[in-house]
Amino acid sequence: MSNLYIDIGGTYLRSELDGKLKRVLTKDHNLVEYIEKLLLKYDIKDISISFAGQVDDGVIISSPNIRVSKKEIKKYFEKKYGICLYIDNDLNCALLAESKVSSSNNIALLYVGTGLGSSVLDNGRIIRGKGNITCEIGHVPFKKAPFLCGCGKDNCLELFASGSGLEKWLHFKGFKTMSLTEIKAKKEFNEIYENFCEALLRAAATITTLFDPKELILGGGIIESNTFLVDLVKDNIDKYVLKSSLKGLIIKKSEIKDASLKGARELRIKN
Numbered sequence: 673m674s675n676l677y678i679d680i681g682g683t684y685l686r687s688e689l690d691g692k693l694k695r696v697l698t699k700d701h702n703l704v705e706y707i708e709k710l711l712l713k714y715d716i717k718d719i720s721i722s723f724a725g726q727v728d729d730g731v732i733i734s735s736p737n738i739r740v741s742k743k744e745i746k747k748y749f750e751k752k753y754g755i756c757l758y759i760d761n762d763l764n765c766a767l768l769a770e771s772k773v774s775s776s777n778n779i780a781l782l783y784v785g786t787g788l789g790s791s792v793l794d795n796g797r798i799i800r801g802k803g804n805i806t807c808e809i810g811h812v813p814f815k816k817a818p819f820l821c822g823c824g825k826d827n828c829l830e831l832f833a834s835g836s837g838l839e840k841w842l843h844f845k846g847f848k849t850m851s852l853t854e855i856k857a858k859k860e861f862n863e864i865y866e867n868f869c870e871a872l873l874r875a876a877a878t879i880t881t882l883f884d885p886k887e888l889i890l891g892g893g894i895i896e897s898n899t900f901l902v903d904l905v906k907d908n909i910d911k912y913v914l915k916s917s918l919k920g921l922i923i924k925k926s927e928i929k930d931a932s933l934k935g936a937r938e939l940r941i942k943n
């Protein structure tokens with residue numbers, strides 16, 4: 673009997689079964705059908721999912737970039753197949769993986785990837801709120817954009833400091849998708865780049881001011897391929913943050929590869 677681990681983000685669906693890793697494009701799959709195909713082929717005992725969207729108590733609340741045909745995903749698989757299914761938000765999963773290797777009980781995780789997300793460990797406990805949708809830093813208002821965010825608003829930080837936000841700005845201005853490095857190098861995209869940095873600093877400073885973490889860990893695809901952003905935050909956060917929360921604060925890059933997928937393992941152990 674095997675355990676299936678899945679990390680599904682806005683761009684990739686990664687799965688691990690019997691130590692073998694597989695990566696496919698999220699847009700090509702419906703999560704429920706993807707799992708059902710694996711269940712037909714393999715003898716799976718339980719499933720742990722790190723999910724890039726809002727999820728509470730085994731129920732998908734919102735997933736703008738992921739197709740899931742059964743919202744009550746935990747109930748559906750457990751009833752139909754008699755297996756256990758654990759699922760949590762991907763940032764919470766990544767935080768579980770970070771907390772395993774950190775000596776601190778107060779950690780704020782800020783991810784810049786397809787979206788802009790955060791998760792906070794406060795005295796050893798993940799802050800969850802009443803519906804497991806806390807720390808949605810990407811949807812804090814910043815400034816008005818000429819298009820909408822996945823949440824329906826037009827002024828979210830995520831519209832400026834995320835992969836999907838950058839893509840929307842480029843398409844709006846009539847350009848094809850390009851990386852942050854390419855955007856940074858071109859003078860004509862100066863405003864997009866400046867807004868990106870400003871929104872990133874505001875996000876980092878807001879979670880630090882609100883939650884007073886010992887460690888602020890930066891991760892996600894855009895941070896991974898632009899590690900200078902960690903120094904940008906270190907060097908400039910003082911202009912945005914409540915000064916006293918800087919005392920003893922360590923700002924660093926995540927050193928864990930596939931943290932969300934590793935965190936999915938922890939869901940099984942914790943439950």
Ligand SMILES: [Zn+2]
Nearest residue numbers: 811821823828
């Ligand atoms: Zn939003």
